Amino acid sequence: MYDNESSDTLNNDVFGVTGSLPFTGRWLVGSTPAKQIPSHGTDMFGVGYAIDFIAVDEQNRTSPEKSWRTFIGTESPEIFYAFGKPVVSPVSGEVVRIHNGEPDHEARRSLLTLIPYAIKQKERFRKGPAAIAGNYIIISPHHLDVYIAIVHLQLDSLLVKKGDHVSVGEHIANCGNSGNSTQPHIQAMTSLDFFNTKGVPLYFNAFNQWGKGDSDPTIVKKAFPGAGAVVSPRLNE
Secondary structure, three states: OOOOOEEEEOOOOOEEEEEOOOOOOOEEEOOOOOOOOOOOOOOHHHOOOOEEEEEOOOOOOOOOOOOHHHHHOEEOHHHOOOOOOEEEOOOOEEEEEEEOOOOOOOEEOOHHHHHHHHHOHHHHHHHOHHHHHOEEEEEEEOOOOOEEEEEEEOOOOOOOOOOOEEOOOOEEEEEOOOOOOOOOEEEEEOOOOOOOOOEEOEEEOOEEEEOOOOOOOEEEOOEOOOOOOEEEEOOOO
16 A cells, blocks of 8 residues: 655665655645745754644645635634544564653744744743643654654554554544644754754655646655645555
């Protein structure tokens, strides 16, 4: 169903991991190393190569509805397509750490809510990994000395525990709105310690990619997804 993961040497210090997209269906790409490195503007917490995804419909909408709250207030996470969708393991490996217990907070699309939220960023950093990553699962891929962190998961949706062995494509949790993001977020790490780690490039096996205005997808292989593109997995490749 999915390709197995592999590692690829990039230079003397950094190597990459290749896995499968951690979802089914169509997802919009947010921050990505295809646009800039570090992808989130910082190497803190191992997010140098982290990639954000938001589920969309066939019209590339992240939510089927808008209201006055969209423009001047916060919104319930349940109205977004991503919320509660299955998240699958991008690699085969062992679950080495999990965290559950962080609430799914209100979503924000309005600048009136995003600006004060951004101002409190340093405060969240001081609170530690849970305030940034939310509910998360960390997987150690077989035969590789790196870690894959799947973060911002839905509260109480984790289907695995520490010590479990998972297969690529296995349903491990649901997409949530916990931590410092409104979108599912995946990253490769060199350490289990969020405070003492560097990002590792995480490429994806064959996937469909639609650029702005594209009616038909481009088949992309072993690459970062493009910023602002919509992507979906290609099964059986």
